[in-house]
Amino acid sequence: MAKIPLNEAEVAKIMQVTKTITQDIYWEKNPNESWYKSEVEVKNRLRLNLKIHLNANSKYYDLYSFTLILNNAFRIAELDVNGSHKNKHTDSNDWKGETHKHKWTDRCRDGWAYTPEDIQGKSIESAFISFCRECEIDFKGKFNTLPPRQTSLLRSSNDMQ
DSSP: OOOOSOOHHHHHHHHHSOEEEOSOBOOBOOTTOSEEEEEEEEEETTOOOEEEEEEEESSOTTOEEEEEEETTTEEEEEEEEEEEEEOOSSOOOEEEEEEEEEEOBTTTBTOOEEOOSSOTTOOHHHHHHHHHHHTTEEEOSOBOOOOOOOOOOOOOTTTTO
């Protein structure tokens, strides 16, 4: 296995440093995709290339994730709300449509996940604020809500005649 130029100790240092997001969250969706996306820069005194990628399903707004990315390559922390994942290396924990978090480990890199106790039952905005707090990120932007979903209207039997 090739040596990855990142380890748990370095990730711990990154996570402990106070970081800041000053951008607002704006959601974008490509016409042929089923996810809204947003990406914001995470400023830090280490001058690392850190970003958070936000994803939300356009049909099911309770299915979303936030990912802290280093150098556009390393997922060092993530919150998946109502997502599916199975740990492959250290244990066989399995989430099917359940909330879980990813944490960088030397053995599993970004593939290890665990069940959080602090996220369930919150709005996407409050979950994002909680994720930022956990990652030592001071969010100073505005969290714009997801675009409204168009619901289908049921036609009455009188309309069909």
